[in-house]
Amino acid sequence: MTIIRHQPEKQAPPDAFSKGRTPTFEESAKESLANSQLRRNLGKATQTIRRKRAVAVAEMPDWEELREAGRALKSRTLRHLDDYLVQLEESVTRAGGQVHWARDAEEANRIIGGIAKSHDAKEVVKVKSIATDETKLNEYLEGEGIAAYETDLAELIIQLAGETSSHILVPAIHKNRSEIRELFMRELGVEDLSDEPPDLANAARLYLRKKFLSAKVGISGANFAVAETGTVCVVESEGNGRMCTTLPPVLVTLMGIEKVIPAWQDYEVFMQLLPRSSTAERMNPYTSFWTGSSQGSGDGPEEFHLVLLDNGRTDVLADEIGRQSLNCIRCSACLNVCPVYERTGGHAYNSVYPGPIGAILTPQLVGIGQSGPDSLPYASSLCGACYEVCPVKINIPQVLIHLRGKIVRHKQDEGGLMGKLDPENVAMQAMGRIFSNRKLYEGAQKAAHIGQWPLAKNGTIHRLPGKLAGWTEARDLKPVPEQTFRDWWKTRGKGSPSNGSSGDGAS
Amino acid sequence: MRVALFITCFNDTLFPETGRATVELLERLGHEVAFPQEQTCCGQMHFNTGYQREAIPLVRRFVEVFGDYDAVVAPSGSCVGMVRELYPMAAELANDKKLLYEVEELGDKVFELSEFLVNKTGVTDVGAYYPHRVTYHPTCHSLRMLKVGDAPLELLRNVRGIDLVELPEAKECCGFGGTFAVKNADTSVAMLGDKLRHVLDTEAEICTAGDNSCLMHIGGGLKRQRAGVRTVHLAEILASTEER
Ligand code: SF4
Numbered sequence: 042m043t044i045i046r047h048q049p050e051k052q053a054p055p056d057a058f059s060k061g062r063t064p065t066f067e068e069s070a071k072e073s074l075a076n077s078q079l080r081r082n083l084g085k086a087t088q089t090i091r092r093k094r095a096v097a098v099a100e101m102p103d104w105e106e107l108r109e110a111g112r113a114l115k116s117r118t119l120r121h122l123d124d125y126l127v128q129l130e131e132s133v134t135r136a137g138g139q140v141h142w143a144r145d146a147e148e149a150n151r152i153i154g155g156i157a158k159s160h161d162a163k164e165v166v167k168v169k170s171i172a173t174d175e176t177k178l179n180e181y182l183e184g185e186g187i188a189a190y191e192t193d194l195a196e197l198i199i200q201l202a203g204e205t206s207s208h209i210l211v212p213a214i215h216k217n218r219s220e221i222r223e224l225f226m227r228e229l230g231v232e233d234l235s236d237e238p239p240d241l242a243n244a245a246r247l248y249l250r251k252k253f254l255s256a257k258v259g260i261s262g263a264n265f266a267v268a269e270t271g272t273v274c275v276v277e278s279e280g281n282g283r284m285c286t287t288l289p290p291v292l293v294t295l296m297g298i299e300k301v302i303p304a305w306q307d308y309e310v311f312m313q314l315l316p317r318s319s320t321a322e323r324m325n326p327y328t329s330f331w332t333g334s335s336q337g338s339g340d341g342p343e344e345f346h347l348v349l350l351d352n353g354r355t356d357v358l359a360d361e362i363g364r365q366s367l368n369c370i371r372c373s374a375c376l377n378v379c380p381v382y383e384r385t386g387g388h389a390y391n392s393v394y395p396g397p398i399g400a401i402l403t404p405q406l407v408g409i410g411q412s413g414p415d416s417l418p419y420a421s422s423l424c425g426a427c428y429e430v431c432p433v434k435i436n437i438p439q440v441l442i443h444l445r446g447k448i449v450r451h452k453q454d455e456g457g458l459m460g461k462l463d464p465e466n467v468a469m470q471a472m473g474r475i476f477s478n479r480k481l482y483e484g485a486q487k488a489a490h491i492g493q494w495p496l497a498k499n500g501t502i503h504r505l506p507g508k509l510a511g512w513t514e515a516r517d518l519k520p521v522p523e524q525t526f527r528d529w530w531k532t533r534g535k536g537s538p539s540n541g542s543s544g545d546g547a548s
Numbered sequence: 549m550r551v552a553l554f555i556t557c558f559n560d561t562l563f564p565e566t567g568r569a570t571v572e573l574l575e576r577l578g579h580e581v582a583f584p585q586e587q588t589c590c591g592q593m594h595f596n597t598g599y600q601r602e603a604i605p606l607v608r609r610f611v612e613v614f615g616d617y618d619a620v621v622a623p624s625g626s627c628v629g630m631v632r633e634l635y636p637m638a639a640e641l642a643n644d645k646k647l648l649y650e651v652e653e654l655g656d657k658v659f660e661l662s663e664f665l666v667n668k669t670g671v672t673d674v675g676a677y678y679p680h681r682v683t684y685h686p687t688c689h690s691l692r693m694l695k696v697g698d699a700p701l702e703l704l705r706n707v708r709g710i711d712l713v714e715l716p717e718a719k720e721c722c723g724f725g726g727t728f729a730v731k732n733a734d735t736s737v738a739m740l741g742d743k744l745r746h747v748l749d750t751e752a753e754i755c756t757a758g759d760n761s762c763l764m765h766i767g768g769g770l771k772r773q774r775a776g777v778r779t780v781h782l783a784e785i786l787a788s789t790e791e792r
Binding site for chain 1: 555557559560561562563564567568571583585586588589591593594595596597598599600601602603605606609634637641688689691692693719720721723724725726727728729730731732733734735736737738739740764765767768769771772
């Protein structure tokens with residue numbers, strides 16, 4: 042097996058965290074729903090992991106208590122986030138590391154690019170970090186003449202394909218083995234490759250090994266960082282994380298400020314919750330911990346930088362209902378159980394954070410008032426499957442509903458005349474008035490029965506007009522019957538005095 | 549027990565037969581049913597679609613209409629879910645402490661039909677007779693929001709003559725989701741497709757549930773396919789006897 046190409050050359054398409062408008066969920070979902078290969082790949086993958094997770098979780102007699110502990114720990118930490126972050130900075134500094142504070146994506150990228158340049162690095166190796174996808178670090182570095190190599194197998198696949206991740210844990214979940222084989226043959230110039238997982242992994246290994254050994258700078262994300270000791274933790278499956286964080290002499294970690302946990306002891310809870318929720322494993326294969334720099338000991342990187350990223354997180358924290366979104370430990374269980382995600386896949390969300398967590402996190406991080414991200418809280422039937430599995434008990438349906446409210450209020454209050462004349466708004470206002478008055482309500486019931494005659498044929502409505510047409514594209518509709526329940530109630534009291542029921546409230 | 553029937557605007561207008569069955573069933577079991585005629589809509593559609601300020605007057609109205617009853621019963625899991633789980637959120641939004649107190653009080657007295665029968669009054673055999681092959685879809689709000697558990701199935705198992713068949717992947721959402729079914733019609737229909745496949749796999753002639761909204765969606769899909777399977781609300785099955 043020979044590898045002939047060495048440069049990632051394709052750019053990922055823009056998303057909610059890039060500049061410019063992104064399509065709405067409905068627009069993008071149309072495309073993914075029509076892709077039968079995608080539907081098959083995703084359906085199979087999510088159903089398998091879902092079943093396995095249920096088994097792994099059922100083994101734990103105290104699972105509900107663990108979830109509650111995880112939730113409580115996270116919400117306490119968020120309540121005192123300022124204190125814990127300062128404590129983290131002190132601990133990391135004491136251990137020979139440097140801490141940088143980044144207000145937004147631009148600042149984070151500038152800091153990381155500056156560190157790479159100060160070491161004359163032309164290449165950096167990366168271990169899966171969604172935060173760097175959020176800041177679009179790879180594109181920034183490319184502009185600065187620095188090539189970033191993803192070393193996680195799935196991330197590499199995505200990078201070679203010039204796509205974006207469609208899952209927070211299994212970024213290439215939308216691709217099957219034979220698609221990956223073709224990609225490697227094409228992009229890495231590999232000949233005679235089978236579609237067996239060991240062969241595919243081997244091809245990636247050959248490609249990446251040189252990079253690990255030659256790169257001067259490694260870049261990672263973080264699953265947790267302990268305020269007490271300054272210890273950063275990455276949880277992974279392939280060992281590439283261990284290589285990235287130990288081989289290059291300089292290590293930079295980009296971490297959202299919500300990832301801090303108070304004490305070592307807290308791992309007891311999170312290391313039980315995370316692997317079972319994410320990969321349905323009792324323990325994941327590789328868990329790396331590092332504290333500061335090697336300080337001359339020869340163990341670990343000579344230089345360690347921790348970049349703490351806000352990028353909208355303090356705004357999320359300020360929202361009483363929305364702030365629980367920051368509890369998230371990125372296990373991806375909510376994606377795997379979501380019936381919407383299972384069918385549309387991650388790309389329909391146009392965000393580095395897809396699925397239920399993405400639907401609540403994305404609009405909060407980028408701010409309300411953009412059609413793409415604003416469509417995400419509506420990408421849910423509110424079935425509640427996500428809340429049921431979330432290991433830190435984020436009430437995702439509640440946050441979805443809360444955000445829908447914020448979006449509508451934003452449109453009504455800031456949208457001027459257009460916002461007020463929006464057909465949905467007009468209809469909702471009218472219905473609100475009708476439901477507030479019994480006479481109007483009863484009148485509307487009659488009107489609905491009478492008004493539907495052009496639509497109803499042989500006891501069925503086959504086609505609805507306007508915005509409601511979506512209903513009748515695949516579903517028939519039962520017409521409004523002549524007698525409402527309340528009409529029946531009024532007629533019955535008279536004829537049958539024997540029954541004990543009363544029609545009180547009648548006026 | 550004296551119970552107030554909260555029919556829901558949806559059943560009142562579109563599915564009066566479910567309301568009639570609920571009344572007959574409750575009376576057969578010895579309850580006295582009241583129907584406060586000032587009731588309209590609980591505000592679920594407004595609230596869940598984001599028109600939350602518009603839902604607040606409907607919340608107040610509900611409290612006024614039903615506040616004085618000892619028990620309120622509705623043949624709809626999702627509307628009960630709205631009252632019990634989301635009214636407090638609406639009261640918080642209205643910044644009204646008194647309303648918050650009232651809705652929390654009221655929440656404990658509002659029941660979905662099957663949980664009222666099984667959990668509140670301890671009845672699992674309602675003396676029904678229904679000689680049909682039936683499969684049951686546990687709607688998401690009944691299952692995950694109200695946590696009615698097996699109550700509907702217990703009731704169905706005791707129906708004489710019924711041939712009750714288990715629905716594969718029953719707990720998966722049917723794809724209705726209120727305005728989701730229209731706003732994201734494509735995704736909703738994709739979810740429905742799988743639900744219909746499972747329903748058809750059971751070879752049942754009837755698919756039942758505790759919510760007519762989900763049933764309208766499932767039934768609408770079945771009818772469009774000329775599947776020969778219809779949907780019937782749980783209350784109607786439980787109200788059926790050999791006499792009628
Ligand atoms: S929201 Fe909960 S279930 Fe979803 S990824 Fe985050 S921690 Fe996991």
